[in-house]
Amino acid sequence: MDIDHDADLTVRQALFEQVRRHTGIAMNERKWVMLKGRLRRRIMTLGLPDYSDYLRVLDTSADEVRDFIDLVTTNETSFFRTPRIWDYLVREFLPNWTASRAGDTLRVWSAAASSGEEAWTTAMLCEEHRAQHPAMRYAIVGTDISDGILANARVGHYAGRSMESLRQQRPELVQKYFRSDATGIGVSDALRAHVSFRRHNLYDVPRDLGPFDLVLLRNVLIYFDVDGQKAVLANVRRAMRPGAVLIVGESESLSRVADGLAFEQPLIYRNEERKHEQPA
Numbered sequence: 055m056d057i058d059h060d061a062d063l064t065v066r067q068a069l070f071e072q073v074r075r076h077t078g079i080a081m082n083e084r085k086w087v088m089l090k091g092r093l094r095r096r097i098m099t100l101g102l103p104d105y106s107d108y109l110r111v112l113d114t115s116a117d118e119v120r121d122f123i124d125l126v127t128t129n130e131t132s133f134f135r136t137p138r139i140w141d142y143l144v145r146e147f148l149p150n151w152t153a154s155r156a157g158d159t160l161r162v163w164s165a166a167a168s169s170g171e172e173a174w175t176t177a178m179l180c181e182e183h184r185a186q187h188p189a190m191r192y193a194i195v196g197t198d199i200s201d202g203i204l205a206n207a208r209v210g211h212y213a214g215r216s217m218e219s220l221r222q223q224r225p226e227l228v229q230k231y232f233r234s235d236a237t238g239i240g241v242s243d244a245l246r247a248h249v250s251f252r253r254h255n256l257y258d259v260p261r262d263l264g265p266f267d268l269v270l271l272r273n274v275l276i277y278f279d280v281d282g283q284k285a286v287l288a289n290v291r292r293a294m295r296p297g298a299v300l301i302v303g304e305s306e307s308l309s310r311v312a313d314g315l316a317f318e319q320p321l322i323y324r325n326e327e328r329k330h331e332q333p334a
């Protein structure tokens with residue numbers, strides 16, 4: 055069954071509201087063509103005649119809500135996305151860490167981890183740093199709201215553009231930290247020992263996450279409105295140690311929303327003295 059007609063305004067608004075309710079992502083009429091493109095196939099697969107029927111399914115099925123979240127989120131990512139922040143990690147953050155906190159475990163949060171490239175990139179750089187500083191310990195948690203994309207992150211197998219670009223940028227790291235098996239090219243056990251993934255909605259208080267020394271919150275704030283960004287940043291701060299570093303994406307600015315986060319250099323902020331309680 056095909057849907058050959060558009061949704062009327064009320065139904066479109068109700069769908070935008072469902073997106074906001076389940077993900078906090080702010081959508082409006084300008085996003086309708088994209089949203090329609092993502093939902094249409096699903097609605098046809100379910101054999102539903104209309105977008106309004108789909109809204110009724112969403113109201114009654116938790117499984118459908120999970121699929122809906124997978125569909126409406128944008129999961130674009132890559133290894134070493136935005137090279138300057140990885141330079142910062144290698145040249146400043148990790149050496150400073152080793153100099154001041156050598157005996158502690160470095161705790162890192164990839165807070166909108168998508169298919170995992172950001173978490174695995176961090177793990178490769180920590181491993182490289184550890185080769186020079188064998189006492190270093192680190193643990194990386196990747197979280198995302200989409201169960202579907204997190205399943206890919208956990209499997210840690212990469213192909214196509216993602217792998218090609220890593221091979222071009224850092225062939226020596228592919229050689230060192232990836233293994234070929236019958237199902238493809240996957241991250242090695244050396245990295246897996248330090249990285250875990252779990253579902254977390256950034257609008258929820260991170261009660262059992264952290265405290266972290268480094269948070270990567272990149273290319274996700276852009277999907278939220280100003281109030282949403284403020285709420286998410288307040289939550290993220292609750293899981294950061296005082297003095298911890300927060301890194302955002304290239305098109306994200308915290309100038310209007312960064313209560314308690316001091317600008318350090320472009321894309322990089324430092325958590326000021328704690329105003330919130332430690333997570334339980």
Ligand SMILES: C[S@@+](CC[C@H](N)C(=O)[O-])C[C@H]1O[C@@H](n2cnc3c(N)ncnc32)[C@H](O)[C@@H]1O
Pocket residue numbers: 077078079127128129130131132135165166167168169172197198199200203254255256257271272273274277303
């Ligand atoms: C464009 S990707 C960014 C991936 C990676 N951080 C990067 O910069 O390459 C955005 C991710 O944010 C996730 N996301 C969207 N809304 C979220 C929310 N409310 N809580 C947690 N994750 C969310 C999406 O599922 C998606 O995987």
